[in-house]
Amino acid sequence: GEDVEQSLFLSVREGDSSVINCTYTDSSSTYLYWYKQEPGAGLQLLTYIFSNMDMKQDQRLTVLLNKKDKHLSLRIADTQTGDSAIYFCAEPISSNDYKLSFGAGTTVTVRA
Amino acid sequence: DVKVTQSSRYLVKRTGEKVFLECVQDMDHENMFWYRQDPGLGLRLIYFSYDVKMKEKGDIPEGYSVSREKKERFSLILESASTNQTSMYLCASSFYPVGGGSGELFFGEGSRLTVL
Numbered sequence: 001g002e003d004v005e006q007s008l009f010l011s012v013r014e015g016d017s018s019v020i021n022c023t024y025t026d027s028s029s030t031y032l033y034w035y036k037q038e039p040g041a042g043l044q045l046l047t048y049i050f051s052n053m054d055m056k057q058d059q060r061l062t063v064l065l066n067k068k069d070k071h072l073s074l075r076i077a078d079t080q081t082g083d084s085a086i087y088f089c090a091e092p093i094s095s096n097d098y099k100l101s102f103g104a105g106t107t108v109t110v111r112a
Numbered sequence: 113d114v115k116v117t118q119s120s121r122y123l124v125k126r127t128g129e130k131v132f133l134e135c136v137q138d139m140d141h142e143n144m145f146w147y148r149q150d151p152g153l154g155l156r157l158i159y160f161s162y163d164v165k166m167k168e169k170g171d172i173p174e175g176y177s178v179s180r181e182k183k184e185r186f187s188l189i190l191e192s193a194s195t196n197q198t199s200m201y202l203c204a205s206s207f208y209p210v211g212g213g214s215g216e217l218f219f220g221e222g223s224r225l226t227v228l
Contacts, residue, residue, distance in 0.1 A: 008152060035217075042116070042202055042219030043155075088154065099145075099170070100217060104154035 004089050004103035011109045018076040020106045022089030027070060033090040033100065034063065034074050043088060047074075076108075084110045115139075118203050118220035125227050131190040133223050135203030142207060144186035145217065146170075146178060149200040158201075161186055193227045200224050 005023045012018045024032060030051050035043040049056045049063045049072070056063045062075040076083055089103040119134035137144065143162050147155040147170075157170030159178040167178050175197060179187045186205075190197055201224075204217040 004154075040221070042204075042221045043217070044219070045216045048216075099157060099160060102147075102155040104152055 004091055004101050006087075006089055006103035006106045008104060009107050009109070011111060012079050014079060014081060014110050014112050016079055018074075018079045018083065018108055018110075020074045020076075020087050020089075020108065022072040022074075022103055024070050024072060024089065024091045025101075026091055026093075027067065029091045031092065032065065032072050034061075034072075035088040035090060035102075037086040037088065037105070039085070046087070079108075079110050081110050081112075084108060116203055116205055116218050116220040118201075118223045120223050121221065123223060123225045125193050125225065127194060127227060129193050129227075131193050131225065131227075133188040133190075133201055133203075133225070135186045135188070135220055136184050137186075137205040137218070138184065139205070139207070139218070140183065141205035141218070142183075143205060144180065145204040145206075146176075146186065146188045147202045147204065148172065149202055149222070155202065158188065190225075193225075195227050198225060198227045 003025055031048050033048045034046040036046045037043045047061055049065050060077045064073045086105040086107050088105045090100040093099045093101050116137045125131050145160040146158045149155050156172050158176050159170050161167045161180045164183050177189045200222050202222050203220040206217050
């Protein structure tokens with residue numbers, strides 16, 4: 001996984017759904033990750049999905065995985081101002097490795 | 113809670129100075145990482161260490177070195193700082209390999225370095 005790609009910016013109205021998209025590179029990746037970085041802070045793991053799953057839901061978060069197209073998405077329902085952050089998609093560089101390859105990050109701005 | 117502490121949140125240095133960025137984790141993690149974060153480029157791995165005194169180069173090691181004398185401490189060293197090293201530096205640690213799903217990375221809050 002050398003080039004994980006994401007769009008850079010997303011603006012969404014409070015209460016609407018946000019969808020953040022990511023394209024990854026390694027079809028053998030066992031897990032794929034979403035990290036969140038709030039202003040002035042480091043990254044925190046938001047959620048992850050195992051490659052044998054198509055979908056994972058966790059409260060307001062839904063992760064969709066399309067292995068054929070190597071496409072990962074994160075949907076945030078009922079987006080709140082506290083969801084304003086940078087969201088990073090990440091994949092392991094190899095299945096037993098210690099390293100993650102990160103996308104450039106999508107800056108989500110929630111407007112009232 | 114896992115805590116990864118970076119010693120300096122903000123630093124301003126001059127070109128040619130030697131810079132030390134310190135990182136300490138308190139959860140006995142085997143693996144420690146230094147990333148650089150730049151707008152539009154995301155996080156790029158500089159170095160990582162999977163054991164005391166062990167280190168491996170990441171994607172952009174040029175101009176940097178690291179030291180891991182104790183398990184809990186991982187230092188990033190800029191031997192001679194240059195203006196293109198102005199950036200946000202993030203330290204992270206993990207216990208398991210990230211390919212195992214439980215290999216969550218725990219990040220510090222970052223050190224913003226400005227080189228004049």
